[in-house]
Amino acid sequence: MRNTRIYVLVLLLVLAPIALFAGGDKESEAPVASGNSVMAGENWGFSWRFLPDEIEFTVMAPTTGWVAIGFNPSRMMKDAHYILGYVENGQLVVRDDYGNGNTTHVSDDTLGGTQDVRAISGTEAQGVTTIVFALPLDSGDQFDEVFTQGTSYKVLLAYGAENADNFTAKHKGRTSLDVVLQ
Numbered sequence: 001m002r003n004t005r006i007y008v009l010v011l012l013l014v015l016a017p018i019a020l021f022a023g024g025d026k027e028s029e030a031p032v033a034s035g036n037s038v039m040a041g042e043n044w045g046f047s048w049r050f051l052p053d054e055i056e057f058t059v060m061a062p063t064t065g066w067v068a069i070g071f072n073p074s075r076m077m078k079d080a081h082y083i084l085g086y087v088e089n090g091q092l093v094v095r096d097d098y099g100n101g102n103t104t105h106v107s108d109d110t111l112g113g114t115q116d117v118r119a120i121s122g123t124e125a126q127g128v129t130t131i132v133f134a135l136p137l138d139s140g141d142q143f144d145e146v147f148t149q150g151t152s153y154k155v156l157l158a159y160g161a162e163n164a165d166n167f168t169a170k171h172k173g174r175t176s177l178d179v180v181l182q
Helices: 002-021
Strands: 033-034 037-041 046-051 054-059 067-071 081-088 091-098 118-125 126-134 151-160 171-181
Touching: 037 054, 037 126, 037 171, 046 151, 054 067, 054 081, 067 091, 081 118, 081 126, 091 118, 091 126
Parallel strands: none
Antiparallel strands: 033 037, 037 046, 046 054, 054 126, 067 081, 067 151, 081 091, 118 126, 151 171
16 A cells, blocks of 8 residues: 555656646747847747837737737736737738736727727738737827837737637747837
């Protein structure tokens, strides 16, 4: 009986790290910044450029499903300004969301805000989805981030599974990083 308990304890000690770190969400490797772009992994990252009244983002991820970027959560996903998008029939479908809980988000307009994202383009090629959109520097919407050149933002990146063309499927990969938008 004692040998069985020892065997079970050793087995648990060996399997626990595997259970904790295998499968599930893909966390990124250390981000690599260069100029006005950040790569969080292979085929995964974003770039930006400031325009007179807008900031334009290009976000890409290794999926044929949705991709997303969020800014300045207070805790986990809560209070962050999100833009989610996917490509369907060659067209970009994009939505302006707000983190209404630690692990949830909803469309701004359901909270009384406005959809302030301007869709520019979207592509799916060789297993990578790329979306391009612009946001006002200051939309006046309480659920949107104000963008100021030279300011540091906590950025959340995430993407869905293959063919997850919706705004509700759980993420397959996610990461967060601090970036100064120059």
